[in-house]
Amino acid sequence: MALTRALSRTLHITALGIATLVIATVSAVPAYSDTSDKRIALSNNYAGNAWRQEMLSAWRTQTSRAVKIGTVAAADAFTIGENRPTDQAAQIQNLILQGYDAIVIDAASTTALNGAVQEACDAGVVVVSFDGIVTAPCAWKVVNDFRQWGREEVEYMAKRFPEGANLLEVRGLPGTFVDDDLHQGIVDELKKHPQLHLVSSVEGDWAQDVTQQAVAGVLPSLPKIDGVLNQGGEAYGAAQAFRASDRKMPVIILSNAQDELAWWAQQDRDNGYQSISISNAPGIATVAFWVAQQILDGKEVPKRLTVPLLHIRQQDLDSVLAKTPKGSVADQIFSQADVEKLIAAARDKAVQRSQEASQ
Amino acid sequence: MSSLISRPWLWAWLASAVVFALSVALSGAGQAGGLLYAALSFGAFAAIVGIGQMLVVTLGPGNIDLSIPAAMTLSGTLALKAMGGEPGTALLGLGVALLVGMGVGGVNFALIRLLRLPPIIATLAASLIYQSLAIWSNRGLRIKPPVALADFATGRSLGIPNVALIAIVLAIVVWVLLERGVWGRWLLATGQNARAARLAGVPVESVRAGAYLSVAVLAAVSGYLLASFSGGAALNMGQQYLLLSIAVVVIGGTSIAGGFSNVPGLWGAALFMFLVVSMLNAYGFDAGARMMLTGVIIIAIVIAANARRSRS
Numbered sequence: 001m002a003l004t005r006a007l008s009r010t011l012h013i014t015a016l017g018i019a020t021l022v023i024a025t026v027s028a029v030p031a032y033s034d035t036s037d038k039r040i041a042l043s044n045n046y047a048g049n050a051w052r053q054e055m056l057s058a059w060r061t062q063t064s065r066a067v068k069i070g071t072v073a074a075a076d077a078f079t080i081g082e083n084r085p086t087d088q089a090a091q092i093q094n095l096i097l098q099g100y101d102a103i104v105i106d107a108a109s110t111t112a113l114n115g116a117v118q119e120a121c122d123a124g125v126v127v128v129s130f131d132g133i134v135t136a137p138c139a140w141k142v143v144n145d146f147r148q149w150g151r152e153e154v155e156y157m158a159k160r161f162p163e164g165a166n167l168l169e170v171r172g173l174p175g176t177f178v179d180d181d182l183h184q185g186i187v188d189e190l191k192k193h194p195q196l197h198l199v200s201s202v203e204g205d206w207a208q209d210v211t212q213q214a215v216a217g218v219l220p221s222l223p224k225i226d227g228v229l230n231q232g233g234e235a236y237g238a239a240q241a242f243r244a245s246d247r248k249m250p251v252i253i254l255s256n257a258q259d260e261l262a263w264w265a266q267q268d269r270d271n272g273y274q275s276i277s278i279s280n281a282p283g284i285a286t287v288a289f290w291v292a293q294q295i296l297d298g299k300e301v302p303k304r305l306t307v308p309l310l311h312i313r314q315q316d317l318d319s320v321l322a323k324t325p326k327g328s329v330a331d332q333i334f335s336q337a338d339v340e341k342l343i344a345a346a347r348d349k350a351v352q353r354s355q356e357a358s359q
Numbered sequence: 360m361s362s363l364i365s366r367p368w369l370w371a372w373l374a375s376a377v378v379f380a381l382s383v384a385l386s387g388a389g390q391a392g393g394l395l396y397a398a399l400s401f402g403a404f405a406a407i408v409g410i411g412q413m414l415v416v417t418l419g420p421g422n423i424d425l426s427i428p429a430a431m432t433l434s435g436t437l438a439l440k441a442m443g444g445e446p447g448t449a450l451l452g453l454g455v456a457l458l459v460g461m462g463v464g465g466v467n468f469a470l471i472r473l474l475r476l477p478p479i480i481a482t483l484a485a486s487l488i489y490q491s492l493a494i495w496s497n498r499g500l501r502i503k504p505p506v507a508l509a510d511f512a513t514g515r516s517l518g519i520p521n522v523a524l525i526a527i528v529l530a531i532v533v534w535v536l537l538e539r540g541v542w543g544r545w546l547l548a549t550g551q552n553a554r555a556a557r558l559a560g561v562p563v564e565s566v567r568a569g570a571y572l573s574v575a576v577l578a579a580v581s582g583y584l585l586a587s588f589s590g591g592a593a594l595n596m597g598q599q600y601l602l603l604s605i606a607v608v609v610i611g612g613t614s615i616a617g618g619f620s621n622v623p624g625l626w627g628a629a630l631f632m633f634l635v636v637s638m639l640n641a642y643g644f645d646a647g648a649r650m651m652l653t654g655v656i657i658i659a660i661v662i663a664a665n666a667r668r669s670r671s
Contacts, residue, residue: 047494048594050501081487174646202640203649209589209596213401217637220393221386240590244400244513245393259501259591327501327591 035296039074040289041100043091045108045132046083050257051233054329055106055131055282062286062333071336072293085112092116095125102126102292106285107134110177126295130288131280140295141304142288144280146178149309150185150229153253156276157196157227160251164195165226168218168250170204170211170238172231182231199223204234211237219245228252232279235260255279256310256330261321268314277312281332290339302346307334367612368624370663374610374656375631382638394637399519400588402629403526407581408600409607409625410533411574415478416608418567419550419617422478424574426467426486427604428597431582433493434459435592438583439502449508453583460579463489464572471571472564494594501591512587522584527626529577534622543620546570550618603632610660631660 042059046052056077063075078095080087085108093116095103103120107113107129114136120127121138130142157167169186172179190196202218204211211234219225219241228238232255242249249267254260256279267273284307295301310332312320324330334342379398383391408427415424437459438452463485470481504512514521537543545566548556557563581600586592609615610631611624635656639649 048490050593053494171646174650200640200643201645203646205595205598207595207598208591208593209585210599212589213633214636214640216397216401217394217633218640220390220397221382221637221641236590240513244397257501259503327497 035072035293036070038072038101038293038296039076039099040072040102040104040292040296041095041098042075042077042285042289043088043095043103043105044077044079045085045088045106047079048083049233050327050329051282054331055285058283058331058333059285059289062283062335063289066289066293066336072296075289080108083108085109089113089116092120096120096123100125102128102296104285104288104292105129105132105134105139107132110135126292128288128292128295130284137303140291140301142284142291143304143306144284144309145306146181146280147185147188149231149278149280150182150187151189152276152278152309153229154186154189154193154196156253157229157251158189158193160274161196161226164197166197166199166223167227167229168215168222168225168238169198169201170215170228170230170234171201172204172206172234174203179231186229198229199225204230204237206231206233208234208237208240212240215241216244219247224248225250230255233257236263239263249273251275253278254312256281256312258321258324258326258328258330261312261317261324261330265317265321268317274314276314277310277330279310279312279330281307281310282329283331283333286334287339287342290334290336291343293336294339294343299343300347301343302350305342305346307342368621368627370660371611371624371627371631374660375627375634378631378634378638382634382641385638385641394634396515396520397637398630398633399523401633402626403520403522404581404585404588405600405603405607405632406526406626406629407529407584408574408578408604409611409629410530410622411577412604413608413611413613413620413622413625414533414546414570415574416605416613416615417546417550417617417620418570419553422567422570422617423605424467424482424571424578425479425601426463426482426489427574427578428601429486429489429493430460430463430575430578431585431597431600432592432594433463433489433496433582434579435582435586435596436493436496436594439504439586439592440497442502442505442508444503444505446505446507448505449511452504452508452587453580456579456583457576460576461572462575463579464575467575468568468571472568490594501593503591504587508587509590512584522588525584530622530626537620537622542566542569547618547620552618606632606657610657 047056059077066072067075078091080091088108092103096119103125110133113134117127117134117136117139127139128142129139133141133143157165171183190198200218200222202214204214215238227250230253235252235254236259238252252275254264254275254277256277264275287307291301291305312330320330382394412424415422434456438456441455442448442452467482467485470476470485471478511521516524545561548561549563549566553563582597585596607625607628610628612621613619635653639652
């Protein structure tokens with residue numbers, strides 16, 4: 001496909017004549033600014049949960065179409081065996097040697113890959129990190145606003161319990177920036193709502209069984225719990241612990257996992273259970289892919305791009321459940337047009353901010 | 360009295376009792392039952408994998424199984440996939456789990472025996488394969504257990520969690536086997552001095568094969584139960600049980616140098632590991648302080664248990 005495109009272009013150019021050829025090739029580079037011969041690689045640090053599996057599947061479906069219609073030449077995904085920064089650094093060096101034009105990274109560490117990332121940048125390779133981002137300044141960063149996530153959880157609780165409530169927080173993996181940011185968002189927003197009391201905070205490691213264990217262990221020492229804040233992926237474990245304790249089921253913020261959504265729908269049918277679902281869509285990988293493509297296309301893209309969180313509301317629950325495979329996670333895939341819009345919005349915002357700053 | 364103090368299992372139980380009392384002091388006596396019930400439920404999983412790890416550790420220095428988390432994940436994943444949430448398939452699932460356990464144990468021992476790999480390397484490398492198989496078999500999808508099985512796993516009989524009853528029965532069987540059975544005596548003899556045991560006519564390699572098969576089967580059973588208990592298998596479900604399986608063995612008073620097992624201490628340690636995290640959570644320590652305190656407490660107990668033993 002890419003070959004026929006290149007051929008037809010050559011023929012077209014030959015028809016213009018030798019005299020114009022030189023001018024054409026020189027001036028046509030930015031005008032064509034075609035990425036059909038560009039190769040993009042995904043360097044992924046971990047595949048061991050439903051979120052990552054959906055992320056890889058989103059990458060596959062979106063990029064295979066792009067390769068088929070010739071937007072890019074290749075978009076190969078590589079996952080390292082164990083979640084180790086040293087392995088991933090070596091893998092990135094390999095990808096540079098293999099001559100990829102852009103490397104999209106879900107990083108095992110925010111800092112430990114910076115050396116390899118810098119090497120890639122120096123070699124003229126475009127580096128875009130997402131989800132697990134890297135701090136190297138030459139890399140683009142496609143992120144979710146985790147503080148916003150934490151704030152939204154508390155906002156919802158404030159709306160549900162204007163008279164006040166006792167809240168339990170289930171935190172994620174300690175020491176990760178996601179856990180820190182989400183917790184900070186929760187803490188910030190709680191200051192605005194003095195009627196909400198955070199009575200305990202346990203560590204769930206983003207795993208159902210760890211959460212179930214931690215919540216079951218701390219529940220006997222707690223007063224009545226009205227709401228549970230979490231970081232996505234723990235809601236079902238928390239619900240199991242409450243179910244075993246004969247306490248009243250609190251309002252648990254849910255994520256995009258299919259089993260949590262199915263549980264929510266069931267509870268809604270049984271006793272009108274109300275909650276919200278906030279999550280980071282694994283489809284963020286497709287944003288990172290199109291960002292890499294846009295940069296290779298010569299477009300100006302802000303170094304930091306915030307992708308909106310995925311919200312599932314009560315009224316959309318059944319339609320989302322219908323299209324989410326059993327046991328998987330609900331997702332939002334981004335097309336090239338979606339990402340162009342995101343980039344334009346971020347650029348406008350940046351311009352606005354710099355104008356405000358200069359005034 | 361001195362013979363009682365010199366019992367290495369005493370310290371794990373003593374520590375559990377102290378931590379339990381501290382938790383109840385905070386939450387009120389009315390909540391003691393709930394806490395004990397939760398400790399028995401979650402301690403059961405640690406106890407089951409701990410019994411397996413204990414058998415391997417008893418074989419002597421260098422013997423350990425690091426593939427426990429992956430074996431749990433693979434068994435939970437394949438068993439739940441085989442059952443597909445259909446009613447009446449619980450035994451089919453258990454059968455799949457047992458087969459996975461025997462397969463994993465067989466591969467582990469083959470790597471150790473035929474390729475002469477150190478157990479640490481063999482089981483760690485093999486665990487990557489098991490984990491990959493688990494990922495490949497269902498791409499991380501979470502399948503619900505059959506309702507009857509889920510109800511059984513989260514249910515209770517005579518006020519005791521069903522999973523704890525299973526773990527207690529398993530512990531008693533292994534205890535009797537070690538104290539009264541020929542195989543148990545062979546295992547202890549092998550762990551104390553493999554060369555002497557071989558010269559005395561103990562089939563050392565069969566004993567080792569038995570230990571590695573047992574740990575894998577116990578891990579598989581634990582994975583099957585845990586997946587049924589927590590509402591589905593997840594690819595990261597076994598993670599915490601690697602360290603936990605080793606910790607309960609050591610805290611329970613089993614000699615890490617091999618040759619001495621301790622089943623009662625192991626259950627005490629399994630309860631302790633749950634209770635200590637619950638207590639620190641209840642007192643509001645954050646993750647960093649909690650991990651540090653847990654580490655310090657574990658070290659203190661191991662020192663106490665060992666100091667008493669060497670003096671006696």
